[in-house]
Amino acid sequence: MYPMNKIIALTCFIALSKTVIAQKDSLAFDDRGKYLYYKVVSMDKYSADVLYNKSLNFFDALSKDKSFKVSAQNAKDAVISGIGIIIVYKPSLTKHADGQVAYTLKMEAKNGKYRYWLTDFVYTPYFRDRYNNYIPDKGIAVAMEKPSKVLGEKELNKFLDDAALYARQLGGKLKNYISTENATIVKKDTVIKKVIHINKTF
Amino acid sequence: MKSKLLLISALIASGFAAKAQDSIKVTSDAPLVISGSVDTYFKYDFAGKKIANIPTSFGNESNSISLGMIDLGLKKTVGKATFVGELSFGPRSDASIPTVGSGGSYHIQNLYVSYNFTDKFNVTGGYMATFVGYEVISPVGNFNYSTSYLFTNGPFQNAGVKLTYAFTDKVSLMAGIFNDSWNAYQSVNDLSTFGAQLMVAPVKGWTAYLNLVAGTYSGTEFDLTTTYQITSAFKLGLNAATFSAPEWKYGATSGAKGGFTGVALYPQYAVSKDVTLGLRGEYFKTKTGTYSGSTLPAPGESVTALTVTANIKAGPLNFIPEFRVDNGSKNMFVNSDLKPTQAAQQFTLAAVYAF
Numbered sequence: 001m002y003p004m005n006k007i008i009a010l011t012c013f014i015a016l017s018k019t020v021i022a023q024k025d026s027l028a029f030d031d032r033g034k035y036l037y038y039k040v041v042s043m044d045k046y047s048a049d050v051l052y053n054k055s056l057n058f059f060d061a062l063s064k065d066k067s068f069k070v071s072a073q074n075a076k077d078a079v080i081s082g083i084g085i086i087i088v089y090k091p092s093l094t095k096h097a098d099g100q101v102a103y104t105l106k107m108e109a110k111n112g113k114y115r116y117w118l119t120d121f122v123y124t125p126y127f128r129d130r131y132n133n134y135i136p137d138k139g140i141a142v143a144m145e146k147p148s149k150v151l152g153e154k155e156l157n158k159f160l161d162d163a164a165l166y167a168r169q170l171g172g173k174l175k176n177y178i179s180t181e182n183a184t185i186v187k188k189d190t191v192i193k194k195v196i197h198i199n200k201t202f
Numbered sequence: 203m204k205s206k207l208l209l210i211s212a213l214i215a216s217g218f219a220a221k222a223q224d225s226i227k228v229t230s231d232a233p234l235v236i237s238g239s240v241d242t243y244f245k246y247d248f249a250g251k252k253i254a255n256i257p258t259s260f261g262n263e264s265n266s267i268s269l270g271m272i273d274l275g276l277k278k279t280v281g282k283a284t285f286v287g288e289l290s291f292g293p294r295s296d297a298s299i300p301t302v303g304s305g306g307s308y309h310i311q312n313l314y315v316s317y318n319f320t321d322k323f324n325v326t327g328g329y330m331a332t333f334v335g336y337e338v339i340s341p342v343g344n345f346n347y348s349t350s351y352l353f354t355n356g357p358f359q360n361a362g363v364k365l366t367y368a369f370t371d372k373v374s375l376m377a378g379i380f381n382d383s384w385n386a387y388q389s390v391n392d393l394s395t396f397g398a399q400l401m402v403a404p405v406k407g408w409t410a411y412l413n414l415v416a417g418t419y420s421g422t423e424f425d426l427t428t429t430y431q432i433t434s435a436f437k438l439g440l441n442a443a444t445f446s447a448p449e450w451k452y453g454a455t456s457g458a459k460g461g462f463t464g465v466a467l468y469p470q471y472a473v474s475k476d477v478t479l480g481l482r483g484e485y486f487k488t489k490t491g492t493y494s495g496s497t498l499p500a501p502g503e504s505v506t507a508l509t510v511t512a513n514i515k516a517g518p519l520n521f522i523p524e525f526r527v528d529n530g531s532k533n534m535f536v537n538s539d540l541k542p543t544q545a546a547q548q549f550t551l552a553a554v555y556a557f
Contacts, residue, residue, distance in 0.1 A: 066321070092518075092557065093557070094235075094236040094237060094238075094557050095233060095235065095236070096235045096236070096237045096277075128237065128340070128342055128343060128556070129343070130331035130332075130333075130338045130340070130343055131286060131312055131314075131330060131331055132237065132275040132277060132286045132288045132311070132312050133277070133286070134235075134237070137431070138403070138406070138407060138409065138431075139406065139407025139408070139409075139429070139430070139431020139432075139434075139437070140407075140431055140434050141434075142434055147475070148434070148475070149434060149435050149472045149474060149475050150434055150472075150475065151475070152475045152476075
């Protein structure tokens with residue numbers, strides 16, 4: 001027999017702990033003052049070529065979905081660039097797409113490690129068209145560095161959290177793909193807002 | 203009891219889980235997308251009478267707090283196949299013909315299936331909102347709460363099959379065959395209406411649709427609908443159309459000659475995140491001939507309508523205060539003594555909740 005107060009307490013604990021995880025996952029700023037999700041991953045047993053090729057395969061596969069496209073690739077320097085979108089939702093009982101966050105991605109590989117970062121987050125709201133579809137309002141694209149007439153502070157923070165969570169999940173998928181092991185739990189980042197200078201070497 | 207509490211606990215906990223989604227899921231476990239709206243309004247006609255002095259669609263109850271409609275839409279996409287079903291109830295729904303039953307009970311706004319042969323080529327069939335015009339039936343899709351003469355006198359919905367090919371992101375072409383009768387779930391005689399839409403997006407934020415709907419039963423309308431989001435705060439819309447009634451004596455207008463022509467301009471400016479101000483200026487003329495109706499001026503006459511509207515948003519709730527003045531080329535409205543007069547004014551305050 002579970003006392004009701006224990007069940008309620010457990011519910012609150014689970015709910016709050018998940019909320020905290022989402023909100024904690026904030027982004028850093030780069031030299032240009034743009035939000036940035038930046039990660040360096042060690043892969044000791046792989047050369048730069050292997051890391052590059054595996055990553056390229058991963059991003060090519062991701063490109064089959066319209067939400068991502070490889071925009072540039074350079075085997076010599078082991079660099080991949082891409083652009084993508086993240087569909088975002090406002091908290092609601094019913095669920096339909098409320099907007100999209102476009103981003104640019106860059107990935108660089110070296111022997112034994114790689115790094116990637118997502119930045120240039122730009123929000124485009126969705127609207128309901130006459131056929132009951134939610135589609136992008138193509139004329140509107142606002143940078144997410146500060147609230148605007150299009151995106152208020154509350155929604156901005158929610159969508160930045162979503163972008164950070166997506167970036168972390170994408171990184172986890174990439175790491176799993178490269179290591180060709182079964183999905184593993186990616187360690188949660190404890191990122192505080194800070195400025196990251198992306199050096200040419202890492 | 204214990205299991206119910208645990209189930210509720212799990213649901214609450216999962217509801218708080220943060221989820222970021224890279225794209226809209228289209229696998230078989232894709233969620234059913236539910237959306238819709240409700241709307242209600244108060245309208246005061248400055249003639250002070252319980253009359254629909256301004257005859258355009260919806261929101262016709264003067265000096266009253268009145269209902270719009272409740273609209274419920276469902277959508278699901280699995281792989282390349284999509285269905286949309288959208289059902290509405292209420293006076294606004296009843297006025298979006300056809301209604302079912304003598305008093306009107308519900309109305310289907312959209313009921314269609316769609317299949318993507320490729321990323322660029324799509325077929326859609328069923329009963330769909332018309333591709334013609336700037337304004338729509340749903341209050342969520344319009345900036346102004348009252349509607350234009352161009353909207354009121356054009357098609358609302360077309361049942362048929364259409365093919366759409368996207369040459370690029372900036373150019374697409376739709377062509378289809380539709381039932382002879384507009385705004386009906388089934389044809390009167392056959393599928394004899396041809397419809398086509400050329401979409402061009404010459405620059406970012408600017409989209410233009412050139413529309414044609416043509417048939418011997420319901421008539422022929424050429425329509426240009428375009429919007430240009432000039433800045434993130436300022437949007438300009440334009441709708442221009444010309445309609446020719448079918449001369450076929452068994453057509454929807456029994457062989458009447460004539461039609462209408464008109465143009466409407468829609469500038470809108472967002473003064474803050476939650477407040478947008480907009481104007482609709484419309485000139486509408488009934489062509490000379492015998493084509494006539496209660497929703498347009500007499501043949502050869504015209505009307506100029508100016509509508510000032512604000513959209514004030516509080517989350518999903520949109521308050522829409524609106525002031526409208528219609529001025530006819532001759533007496534076509536009534537004054538407080540119910541005598542013919544050239545102009546009519548109305549104030550409307552609507553509340554639209556979208557979910």
